[in-house]
Amino acid sequence: MREVAIIGVGMNKWGELWYKSLRDIFTESALLAIDDAGVDHIDSMYVGCMSSGLFVGQEHLSSLLADYLGVCPIPSARIESACASGGLALRIGFLDVASGASDIVLVGGVEKMTDVPVEGATFALSTAADQEYEVYSGITFPGLYAMMAQAHMHKYGTTREQLAQVAVKNHHNGSMNPLAQFPQKVTVENVINSVMIADPLRILDCSPITDGAAAVILCPMDIAKKICKKPLVKITGSGNATDTIALHSREDITEIRSTKVAAEKAYKMADKKPEDIDLAEVHDCFTIAEICVIEALGFVEKGKGGKATEGGLTALDGKIPVNTSGGLKSKGHPVGATGIAQVCEIVKQLRGEANDRQVKNAKVGLTQNMGGSGGSSVVHIMEVV
Amino acid sequence: MREVAIIGVGMNKWGELWYKSLRDIFTESALLAIDDAGVDHIDSMYVGCMSSGLFVGQEHLSSLLADYLGVCPIPSARIESACASGGLALRIGFLDVASGASDIVLVGGVEKMTDVPVEGATFALSTAADQEYEVYSGITFPGLYAMMAQAHMHKYGTTREQLAQVAVKNHHNGSMNPLAQFPQKVTVENVINSVMIADPLRILDCSPITDGAAAVILCPMDIAKKICKKPLVKITGSGNATDTIALHSREDITEIRSTKVAAEKAYKMADKKPEDIDLAEVHDCFTIAEICVIEALGFVEKGKGGKATEGGLTALDGKIPVNTSGGLKSKGHPVGATGIAQVCEIVKQLRGEANDRQVKNAKVGLTQNMGGSGGSSVVHIMEVV
Secondary structure, X not given: OOOEEEEEEEEOOOEOOOOXXXXXXHHHHHHHHHHHHOXXXXXXXXXXXXXXXXXHOOOOHHHHHHHHHOOOOOOEEEEEEOEOHHHHHHHXXXXXXXXXXXXXEEEEEEEOOOOOOOOOHHHHHHOOOOOOOXXXXXXXXXXXXXXXXXXXXXXXOOOHHHXXXXXXXXXXXXXXXXXXXXXXXXXXXXXXXXOEEEOOEEHHHEOOOOEEEEEEEEEEHHHHHHHOOOOOEEEEEEEEEEOOOOHHHOOOOOOOHHHHHHHHHHHHHHOOOHHHOOEEEOOOOEHHHHHHHHHHOOOOOOXXXXXXXXXXXXXXXXXXXXXXXXXXXXXXXXHHHHHHHHHHHHHXXXXXXXXXXXXXXXXEEEEEXXXXXXXXXXXXXXXXX | OOOEEEXXXXXXXXXXXXXXXXXXXXXXXXHHHHHHHOOOOOOXXXXXXXXXXXXXXXXXXXXXXXXXXXXXXXXXXXXEEOEOHHXXXXXXXXXXXXXXXXXXXXXXXXXXXXXXXXXXXXXXHHOOOOOOOOHHHOOOHHHHHHHHHHHHHHHHOOOHHHHHHHHHHHHHHHOOOOOOOXXXXXXXXXXXXXXXXXXXXXXXXXXXXXXXXXXXXXXXXXXXXXXOOOOOEEEEEEEEEEOOOOHHHOOOOOOOHHHHHHHXXXXXXXXXXXXXXXXXXXXXXXXXXHHHHHXXXXXXXXXXXXHHHHOOOOOXXXXXXXXXXXXXXXXXXXXXXXXXXXXXXXXXXXXXXXXHXXXXXXXXXXXXXXXXXXXXXXXXXXXXX
């Protein structure tokens, strides 16, 4: 397998972009990434998108987005794994370069969620869960994550305030990210007094509905060394794993097994351990998710995620800063784009381009992106070389 | 890149499978492929599916299908490129094995189209076209292909009867395929007197709406040589290309440029020419499509596709038998599964397992799968070694 570098990143301002269509927001980000990489062509492209069919009545993004980016007839594919679509697109773009089939590869993610003609965004998102056994019974994602939160609180004594601390931290970080959808800071009191969604989760425990895109450019290390004028970032680990789609089929609903397995693979490939990671972007679709995920990644012991967050382990100045971009919570969560935006943040941090939210001496970064209630996870490790 | 073999194929009976859900039909085919390969595990999986979101309200097939196949926590991805989703999934599975990342890879395709809760099958299929510039103007796929047919008839003198010959040939072949949805034979008179859909295309010029799945097992050649007890089939060429999503944006609507470019790449990689191909499975979503495709593949000169079909070039006993399985026309067209079913047919032919429809001395086969009105195409070349 060839070694693979990330030589360009691009992301636009996220939010409710009523005046831009899916093709517009994707193309903007893709052009930013191409500019950032300084390349004059791309050889193939992969786009993560969860449900452009249900959100905007458009499938066949492989053709549409290659067309609007002006790069036909290059090979192009859309990759889907619910909210892990972006991370999985990165993995497949990585395999394309690693295999030797393509040199300069664009990997993007996109979702337009605020202008839904059919059935609404909650229905579209619910299709990441098991339709036949979960959704037809009436549950949607806030309810599924609320059950995980209740179980975590019961089993490990995680508190309502510890959940809130995730939101407080991520909005604090997001306040320094000009591309974030909700850059305002929040307090623990704001979170625990906000509108109830699914007990114990309140509106400020939930990531928002967002329009947005992000893109990166990959190439083999030997080409990157010749053309890249910025600090070189290499993908050293890639792991993807699945779990049962339905939450009720799992032995322990507080453990995100797909993340645990994907991380083990990525750590092994990169020859790294959790303690070697300088910073991470993780999938905080709900506050409880970040707590379960930092446990599954091995940053803290099982059950200690809430306490560790409260203690500042994952704060911007903590031992392992998590979601320096603001995370899904503050930056926004256009589901297919999220996994790629995580990579954009890590690359900017590793290059020392993160401005006010820069982590000192960031050399090794990790991204963790997951689908549904953890039915799929993708973990990547990136290092500046 | 490692050499890649296909060591197992599986497909179930296609049709209106009201009594089986998407997960059932996929799992059936996947188990058939696993049995055929004789493997006791798989390392990763890829599933082509165009729009499970719009057809059955279920995304996140990566997790769902790994779960129901009982193979979690292996890596899994769903690949989408409209009706070329299956072919593209094969290409990405091929890259996974070629890169060295995985050894035993399952590649499947699935679509359940006859039991649609939201908006109907015509709407779901229309999302493969440009929603903003084609579909909102009222056109759907029969109309787009009818325009291609009208232009082809006008420019090259292709006749109504020549179009019908495609259906007659493919239903003849399909009558010998026990898995085909519509195995009945049809005559030229049946076709040209059937119900008008979009002038000149009548109902018997159109492929049907189908529930179905298909699956194949890939592995590196060195492993295949040790474990495969059947004639060894190797993937020697793989090409993927895109074109404008909207038909009106193309210079010549009778030419399927994405197929032409994808085929050039596959021929180059396999070091083969059109005349080296012994048989092919191509994307006859409408009769005119097969005519344009055999031209784009270089089997006949531009404009001569209709005449060549009439002359028997592509018949079962012709120089290059095309769609020996019955094609999309007779076998059915569960859109995401079609590209994989094409591969199943070629592998069976190359192994000499095609019974009454066996092509003599079949050594080199080609599959061509396309999305929309040709916005994307995938071509593979397979050889028995």
